[in-house]
Amino acid sequence: MPSKRPYHHGNLRPALIAAAVERIAEVGPAAFTLREVARRAGISHNAPYRHFRDKDDLLAAVATQGFERLAKALDDSEKHRTPRKGPGTPLERLCASGLAYVRFALRSPEHLQVMFDWPLETGRHPELEAAGARAFGVLLRLVEQAQGHGDLPEGDPLPLACTAWSLVHGIAKLAISSRLPYRSERKALDFAREAIDTLNRGMRRRAGRDQADKAAAGSREK
């Protein structure tokens, strides 16, 4: 039973972040209000300003938490690999991380929404940008390992990473908004696995083709 005592929280900041996530899950980031979050946390409507510059700053904290959890989910993605036979090849780990991305999105849609769909002023939230870069770094490292292992063509890993990212991000966003005909998490993940496999068949290095492909696709600076 919460009673009315002053100076309740020792750790108001994380409590506010948690309340914000809860609220966003209920009404979306658009209808989300700072005052309601304060009410939920049992504090006055302007106590949050002790911990966050403004509403966007709280949302940036939510997004930062999201990127940290995403990075961890990608790092831990080996655990979810199927079939479960040891660590697998780098390419298999890359696929597993793609599935982990979609799984994270399905289970934390409110985080993904704030992370990607809330217009935050650039430069105002450095921890957020750092967390985002860390998560992308995990993906990039997996791509480079697959290249080193000979599973993906040599060269700039960036286009490969961006292509893989785009596919899983698209799946995640469309699945979250119920735009794909795969409603359950299981069906959505089965579809994601198939889609990732399809992309992989196109990305895989095949002897004698890489040079020609790269020459054809490479764009010339004007």
Add this chain to the structure above:
Amino acid sequence: MPSKRPYHHGNLRPALIAAAVERIAEVGPAAFTLREVARRAGISHNAPYRHFRDKDDLLAAVATQGFERLAKALDDSEKHRTPRKGPGTPLERLCASGLAYVRFALRSPEHLQVMFDWPLETGRHPELEAAGARAFGVLLRLVEQAQGHGDLPEGDPLPLACTAWSLVHGIAKLAISSRLPYRSERKALDFAREAIDTLNRGMRRRAGRDQADKAAAGSREK
């Protein structure tokens, strides 16, 4: 010079939609306010309620317009094909439509945002859902034609269409929020073309492989 006359607009509705798009482009759909739109249109703050039930209803109209324009862009995508040698194969037309999707997104980011990132109550905006279904129908038809032409494997076109959609949607969303290292429209489209080509290599039908692939990827209903 706009003067203060009563009963100005004969066609307030489209004017409000246009003003809304303009406003969303400036401040995003979150900071967008109905009252400001009314001000821009030179009418009182509650005149919009003659044409829209509420704020969401105006946003739904924006999203509907977006889906209509997207469907048209996909339909017209042959025009942008490179190299420009006749209508091309169905698979080439499918690729061109993917590029058209990304191009539309880059040029109308505010539409895409409202179309996909604004939580509109389902069932309340039937024209919106119809327009969305029409746009998806264009994609589905292109996939089916590519199947009929032997460029894509036979069977349910839905997973193929969803895979292609996911990729271009992911590219579009990430490009719009400046998350990809391809800032100009040209670079973003070059990347999109490469990514689409990569996916296509994975999707294309290859003799003797389809059966095995499908059996391996097909998920069993539990």
Add this chain to the structure above:
DNA sequence: ACCTGAACACCGTTCAAGT
């Protein structure tokens, strides 16, 4: 340090009223 209440300039939405 952390919290409060009053205040300001805004919203979305409704309503009674005007032409």
Add this chain to the structure above:
DNA sequence: ACCTGAACACCGTTCAAGT
């Protein structure tokens, strides 16, 4: 039909003040 002004219950944010 289309528009208006006043009103209501909300916001985000600020400020002077309390412990």
